[in-house]
Amino acid sequence: MNIKTMAAVLLTATSLSACAVGPDYVAPTPPATAGAPFTGVQSAEVTMAWPDDSWWHLYKDPVLDGLVADALAANTDVRVAVARIEKARANLRGSKSDTLPQTGIDASGTYGRVSESQVLPGYDREGRRVDGELSVNYELDLFGRVKRGVEASRADLAASMEDADAVRVTVVADTVRAYVDAASAAEQIAVAEDTVALLGRSERITNARFERGLSQKLDVIRVTQLREQQAAAIPSLQAARDAALFRLATLTGRTPQDLPASVRERTTTPDVGQPIPVGDGATLLARRPDVKAAERRLAADTARIGVATADLYPKITLGGSVGTTAVGATDIFGGGPLRWLLGPMISWAFPNQEAIRARIGGARADAKADLATFDGTVLTALQETETALSAYRNALLRKDRLASARDAAKRAADVSMARQSRGQIDSLDVLDAQRTLASADADYAAARRAVAFAQVDLFRALGGSWQKS
Numbered sequence: 001m002n003i004k005t006m007a008a009v010l011l012t013a014t015s016l017s018a019c020a021v022g023p024d025y026v027a028p029t030p031p032a033t034a035g036a037p038f039t040g041v042q043s044a045e046v047t048m049a050w051p052d053d054s055w056w057h058l059y060k061d062p063v064l065d066g067l068v069a070d071a072l073a074a075n076t077d078v079r080v081a082v083a084r085i086e087k088a089r090a091n092l093r094g095s096k097s098d099t100l101p102q103t104g105i106d107a108s109g110t111y112g113r114v115s116e117s118q119v120l121p122g123y124d125r126e127g128r129r130v131d132g133e134l135s136v137n138y139e140l141d142l143f144g145r146v147k148r149g150v151e152a153s154r155a156d157l158a159a160s161m162e163d164a165d166a167v168r169v170t171v172v173a174d175t176v177r178a179y180v181d182a183a184s185a186a187e188q189i190a191v192a193e194d195t196v197a198l199l200g201r202s203e204r205i206t207n208a209r210f211e212r213g214l215s216q217k218l219d220v221i222r223v224t225q226l227r228e229q230q231a232a233a234i235p236s237l238q239a240a241r242d243a244a245l246f247r248l249a250t251l252t253g254r255t256p257q258d259l260p261a262s263v264r265e266r267t268t269t270p271d272v273g274q275p276i277p278v279g280d281g282a283t284l285l286a287r288r289p290d291v292k293a294a295e296r297r298l299a300a301d302t303a304r305i306g307v308a309t310a311d312l313y314p315k316i317t318l319g320g321s322v323g324t325t326a327v328g329a330t331d332i333f334g335g336g337p338l339r340w341l342l343g344p345m346i347s348w349a350f351p352n353q354e355a356i357r358a359r360i361g362g363a364r365a366d367a368k369a370d371l372a373t374f375d376g377t378v379l380t381a382l383q384e385t386e387t388a389l390s391a392y393r394n395a396l397l398r399k400d401r402l403a404s405a406r407d408a409a410k411r412a413a414d415v416s417m418a419r420q421s422r423g424q425i426d427s428l429d430v431l432d433a434q435r436t437l438a439s440a441d442a443d444y445a446a447a448r449r450a451v452a453f454a455q456v457d458l459f460r461a462l463g464g465s466w467q468k469s
Helices: 005-015 055-059 062-074 076-097 143-212 216-231 233-251 261-266 283-289 289-310 353-420 427-462
Strands: 100-111 124-139 315-327 338-347
Touching: 055 062, 055 143, 055 427, 062 076, 062 143, 062 315, 076 143, 076 216, 076 315, 143 216, 143 233, 143 261, 143 289, 143 315, 143 353, 216 233, 216 427, 289 353, 353 427
Parallel strands: none
Antiparallel strands: 100 124, 124 315, 315 338
């Protein structure tokens, strides 16, 4: 076969390689109602505006902004996800390399001695032998095996990037939640301390009345018992705050000792303080990294059906080599020892192709599973968001009701203590009013914490993207 014939074969094969076997990928379509407005947006707490990826800025807290930046840069889970992106990029480079000619160089040098019977009289039995060869091989991708492999690797890379964004969504939400938890615990501690102080005042009043013979010793014991009971809640709240701070340190890639002192200064529960933009179902599916990752995995496994199908057909490789063999290393590149070789190579598993068809069946099954996973991920995303919206709305309603109850309890406690000082009310009534106020204060502080947690859960459900790796 001469050079012109080989060139013609190469051009023909290149044109044929534009056709790849296996199904062409078509992105799945979610249910028509998936893009509709959420059922929980008919309220003043949320809007249908496009959500902000950097949602934690809505808290307007520079300390929190710094913690989130640290978490995105140093969190160990994020670092693992970024490393997986690098691996997927390396795999894509490897797949693309199959579209290029493969070259190899072999060389050897030996010194030896042969049997006397193997040489002519008068020739040396000992000597040096040098052998070198350059080979070039190029696969004619007639049936798209290489092309589909590149498609699969490219989709794998995209999926790994979405996986990294899913990790970032989780890490950011966990960081904000830990910060909220620490601040909320500090607020609950302050409420508990105020309650203890109030009961301490009541204890002093009751004790003074007892010394004047206006109250019984039992009244003093009861108010003392209530004060100690409220004080006993403070250590557990402090332990919860410490645990949140330690968790925050881990999330931001620090040891507990390295957590900035400014983090401990926040003693009120953070609140967005404005309607939260949530978009609609269509914006949700466009934002959620797990939905996008599931779609990309489906694309990758669809391409792998083509990779497996291509094995049903012949694999043709054009190869060539040039080399030389010299004895004594005196004429390595001379005309005598130089050799070359050029020609095609065909590899084809035929007629028994059952193993190949089994691989094709397995690839199709993987694609079916990916489609089911995608459908399930879409439904889960919608369910999580609707659930978070409902939880947030009802947490706000509960907080408002508890605020009213706390105000009423505060008025009742103030009236009861004023009447007690004038001897117009029984001490048990005063104690009951103070116990009710203590419970109302604690419930309201816990409700503010629940609202903040519900906000974080809603932001987590809405997803986001930070593909900067």
